[in-house]
Amino acid sequence: MAYWYNVSSGQVESDDNKSQGEDLMGPYDTQAEAANALQTAHERTEKWDAEDKAWEEGRSED
Structure with missing residues (x-):
């Protein structure tokens, strides 16, 4: 099962109750990964x- 973080509600949702949008x-x-x-x-x-x-600074030295 996959988990999702809803940025509007601040809640973790599973595939079973996932919002659209x-x-x-x-x-x-995991739920913990979604919560973070x-x-x-x-x-x-x-x-x-x-x-x-760092990449930009490296290019300017050329």
Whole structure:
């Protein structure tokens, strides 16, 4: 079973009770992963931003 995080309601939903629409993040394998969806997304964005910055700085040295 997959789990989803509803950004509008702040609730974890399963395939059985999943809302329709664009307010869902997922799927996730566990309820815990879905519950931490916003934190995970934030951490990934921070990591990608740092990688982008490092790549851009590397290009400017050429």
